[in-house]
Amino acid sequence: MKKRIATVSLAGCFGCHMALLDIDERLLDLLQSVEFDRSPLNDLKKFTRRCDIGLVEGGCCNEENVHTLREFRRNCDVLIAVGQCAVMGGLPVMRNAIMHSEDPLRECLETAYLNSDKIYNPSNRIPNDEALPLLLDKVYTLAEVVKVDYQIPGCPPSGDTLWYTLSALLAGKPVELPYELLRYD
Amino acid sequence: MAVKQPMNDQERVAFIDQVCRRYQFDRSRLMDILLDIQAELNGIEAPLMEAVAQRLSITRVEVEGMVSFYAFFSAHRQGEIVIRVSNDIVDRHAGAEEVARIFSEELQTPIGGDSEDGRFSLEFIPFLGMSDQAPAAMIGATILTRLTPEKVRTICARLKSGVAPSDLIEHYGDGNNAHPLVCAEVENGIRQRGDVLLCEGIVDGAALDSALRRTPDDLLAELSESGLTGRGGAGFPTARKWRVAADTAAERRYVVCNADEGEPGTFKDRVLLTERADLMVEGMTIAAYVIGAEAGIIYLRGEYAYLRAYLEDVLRQRRERGLLGETIAGREGFDFDIRIQLGAGAYICGEESALLSSCEGLRGEPKNRPPFPVESGYLGYPTVVDNVETFCCAARIMELGGAWFGGFGTGRTTGTKLFSVSGDCARPGVYELPFGITVQDLLDLVEAPDAAAVQVGGPSGQMINSGQFERRLCLEDLPTGGSVMVFSLHRNILEIVDHFLEFFVEESCGYCTPCRVGNVFLKKRIEKVRKGLCGAEDLGYLQELGKTISMTSRCGLGLTSPNPVISTIRNFPLVYAALLKSNGDGLEPSFDIQHALEESRRLAKRRSMIYDPTYDDA
Numbered sequence: 001m002k003k004r005i006a007t008v009s010l011a012g013c014f015g016c017h018m019a020l021l022d023i024d025e026r027l028l029d030l031l032q033s034v035e036f037d038r039s040p041l042n043d044l045k046k047f048t049r050r051c052d053i054g055l056v057e058g059g060c061c062n063e064e065n066v067h068t069l070r071e072f073r074r075n076c077d078v079l080i081a082v083g084q085c086a087v088m089g090g091l092p093v094m095r096n097a098i099m100h101s102e103d104p105l106r107e108c109l110e111t112a113y114l115n116s117d118k119i120y121n122p123s124n125r126i127p128n129d130e131a132l133p134l135l136l137d138k139v140y141t142l143a144e145v146v147k148v149d150y151q152i153p154g155c156p157p158s159g160d161t162l163w164y165t166l167s168a169l170l171a172g173k174p175v176e177l178p179y180e181l182l183r184y185d
Numbered sequence: 186m187a188v189k190q191p192m193n194d195q196e197r198v199a200f201i202d203q204v205c206r207r208y209q210f211d212r213s214r215l216m217d218i219l220l221d222i223q224a225e226l227n228g229i230e231a232p233l234m235e236a237v238a239q240r241l242s243i244t245r246v247e248v249e250g251m252v253s254f255y256a257f258f259s260a261h262r263q264g265e266i267v268i269r270v271s272n273d274i275v276d277r278h279a280g281a282e283e284v285a286r287i288f289s290e291e292l293q294t295p296i297g298g299d300s301e302d303g304r305f306s307l308e309f310i311p312f313l314g315m316s317d318q319a320p321a322a323m324i325g326a327t328i329l330t331r332l333t334p335e336k337v338r339t340i341c342a343r344l345k346s347g348v349a350p351s352d353l354i355e356h357y358g359d360g361n362n363a364h365p366l367v368c369a370e371v372e373n374g375i376r377q378r379g380d381v382l383l384c385e386g387i388v389d390g391a392a393l394d395s396a397l398r399r400t401p402d403d404l405l406a407e408l409s410e411s412g413l414t415g416r417g418g419a420g421f422p423t424a425r426k427w428r429v430a431a432d433t434a435a436e437r438r439y440v441v442c443n444a445d446e447g448e449p450g451t452f453k454d455r456v457l458l459t460e461r462a463d464l465m466v467e468g469m470t471i472a473a474y475v476i477g478a479e480a481g482i483i484y485l486r487g488e489y490a491y492l493r494a495y496l497e498d499v500l501r502q503r504r505e506r507g508l509l510g511e512t513i514a515g516r517e518g519f520d521f522d523i524r525i526q527l528g529a530g531a532y533i534c535g536e537e538s539a540l541l542s543s544c545e546g547l548r549g550e551p552k553n554r555p556p557f558p559v560e561s562g563y564l565g566y567p568t569v570v571d572n573v574e575t576f577c578c579a580a581r582i583m584e585l586g587g588a589w590f591g592g593f594g595t596g597r598t599t600g601t602k603l604f605s606v607s608g609d610c611a612r613p614g615v616y617e618l619p620f621g622i623t624v625q626d627l628l629d630l631v632e633a634p635d636a637a638a639v640q641v642g643g644p645s646g647q648m649i650n651s652g653q654f655e656r657r658l659c660l661e662d663l664p665t666g667g668s669v670m671v672f673s674l675h676r677n678i679l680e681i682v683d684h685f686l687e688f689f690v691e692e693s694c695g696y697c698t699p700c701r702v703g704n705v706f707l708k709k710r711i712e713k714v715r716k717g718l719c720g721a722e723d724l725g726y727l728q729e730l731g732k733t734i735s736m737t738s739r740c741g742l743g744l745t746s747p748n749p750v751i752s753t754i755r756n757f758p759l760v761y762a763a764l765l766k767s768n769g770d771g772l773e774p775s776f777d778i779q780h781a782l783e784e785s786r787r788l789a790k791r792r793s794m795i796y797d798p799t800y801d802d803a
Contacts, residue, residue: 063778063782063785063793063794063796064795066776066778066781067796070772073770073771073772074770074771079771082532103784104784105785105788106788109788124241128668128790128791130791131795133794133795134782134785134786134789134791134793135785136781136782136785137781137782137783137785138781139786140776140781143773144773144775144776145772145773145776146723146771146772146773146776147720147768147771147772147773169220174713
């Protein structure tokens with residue numbers, strides 16, 4: 001029976017999803033053994049049934065990220081953090097460095113929308129539509145919010161890294177990645 | 186009391202010039218230079234660092250590196266009187282926190298800060314070496330013990346009225362603690378005198394006399410027969426250490442005595458330094474004779490500065506009697522002299538290569554090994570570094586023979602050992618007992634009927650449970666440098682573990698990443714366990730991380746710092762089990778979405794669409 005895979009991008013840039021497409025024609029091989037459930041690749045917004053594997057790109061910077069991540073944890077047997085943002089927080093986590101402020105979140109928003117000379121914001125207001133999810137006090141990695149089974153490093157992990165990892169997982173074998181696929185300097 | 190007028194800038198620079206001159210502008214004496222400046226000016230501010238650097242022709246950052254490394258140096262001007270409250274676990278259990286709080290209130294000085302009038306500074310230090318008479322504090326160089334709230338209030342009142350710290354002492358301790366050059370309130374706390382070190386009637390000079398009638402090779406054979414191993418805890422055979430130093434070709438060699446017992450719960454060297462100083466110096470002198478050294482150093486921990494004048498006097502008297510200095514005991518060509526190097530509050534300097542760094546006027550960072558200090562130690566010359574107790578034992582062996590000494594103890598760990606026992610027992614203090622005694626026998630002696638856990642070997646050792654009290658104190662089973670801390674049923678094991686980790690985080694020299702960062706991670710995860718926010722897999726994480734730190738750290742500190750965690754997981758599994766949560770839902774129990782959203786709700790002035798269920802009703 002084909003394994004079901006779900007994917008999502010939280011506080012990420014979709015770069016890891018693009019990297020998944022970088023496995024090129026091997027996508028056809030992959031589709032021989034898996035079926036995609038909830039994923040931006042097929043635009044399914046909800047889980048249709050329980051999945052074997054969940055691939056999550058990006059960390060958690062707002063409440064919706066947390067909500068989605070928890071849904072993934074509930075609906076996937078194996079949950080994989082894909083890429084630097086999911087594993088360590090990535091670029092968004094830089095805002096956690098505002099740690100010596102009395103009011104770090106306000107400082108972050110004011111710098112982003114009001115106080116920098118590099119921005120164009122004629123309304124001079126911080127966006128606050130009620131449809132916007134509330135930001136978390138800081139950026140959390142996936143493992144800080146739910147139990148994560150595997151982490152694939154990289155920004156993004158290359159198509160090969162993803163391909164070898166998924167193939168090994170589907171075959172039930174430990175993955176042996178060549179050194180070149182795991183060095184980033 | 187005569188009020189000391191603060192120096193103006195010109196006078197301070199002149200003073201620095203005078204101090205540097207005192208040490209012949211020798212860069213390797215930077216430790217002493219900074220100690221003198223700190224003592225006189227209560228701090229080593231940036232312009233002073235610059236002035237020192239110029240005079241020694243080094244960079245300012247080298248001086249700053251020293252000032253920031255050692256706890257007893259301060260880059261800002263501290264109060265005239267610095268109060269340091271011992272913060273080890275036994276002192277804490279005895280009320281150190283309350284003591285510090287009362288000091289803080291009475292002297293209007295924040296803990297970790299200075300009073301506004303610049304008279305006082307108050308801080309915690311990791312371990313004062315007085316846990317048999319806890320809680321204790323160091324005021325200036327004066328040590329006050331068995332502090333109670335009333336006693337602290339009286340002390341504060343007297344300090345405020347201008348009484349000097351040394352005049353705060355109301356009665357002197359026993360033995361040499363009452364010596365005019367010591368005048369300390371400290372009690373020796375000798376509870377059991379054994380046959381080797383604490384026995385009465387040790388004849389001064391007998392060991393040296395006996396040694397000088399034989400050749401160095403004979404003495405090495407004697408030492409080898411005794412089976413003496415290093416008393417600091419690692420248990421390296423002393424004869425082998427001396428042999429390598431003697432056999433390494435070099436222009437000169439050094440003998441260094443490690444009197445920096447910083448392992449929390451160890452205070453037996455304090456007693457030896459007070460009561461057996463001559464024996465220790467004799468041991469060093471014999472070592473010098475064996476390896477052919479002309480100079481030696483006693484590295485005295487800063488906390489024991491109150492013993493310095495006395496020890497200097499012991500050295501002076503020995504020089505006068507021809508037992509130190511040139512042509513020792515009339516033997517032509519046998520010259521050996523000793524200087525005392527005071528430390529400045531760094532635990533890591535108990536590690537021998539870090540201790541040598543400190544003697545060389547560097548940050549107390551361990552050196553790469555090999556080469557070992559016996560091959561390339563102080564200033565690059567072969568150096569024998571031994572513990573106070575080891576030198577004392579060596580002297581006794583030269584007097585009474587290796588076979589006599591080897592008759593005590595077990596097969597691999599010969600002789601007697603000084604155990605410093607503290608914590609929940611009726612008779613804390615120093616016990617000299619043969620190696621191989623069981624923990625239970627020791628507990629009976631110290632009267633600890635409700636002991637539930639015993640920390641053997643200090644925080645870097647192991648914590649054992651009551652089912653293991655039949656284990657023996659020796660290298661073959663439970664090694665210890667002397668620290669034995671007893672904890673009753675009422676103590677919280679994980680609070681103790683957490684405290685030990687705090688100690689290691691604080692005392693890591695920061696040179697290598699596994700130790701600098703790893704210990705912080707260990708501590709964070711233990712805090713999480715204590716809050717009941719961990720699952721079973723977190724124990725796996727702690728064990729894995731502990732193993733990594735042990736395997737990859739540069740020196741003994743990181744090698745042993747995970748021990749509190751590893752040994753309690755092994756020996757007190759139920760303590761952990763009671764706190765673990767099973768997270769069957771796969772959610773991380775420590776993540777609190779309500780807390781994470783609070784700030785955002787306040788800034789956005791609205792509630793969450795997802796996590797505030799009553800939103801629609803509003």
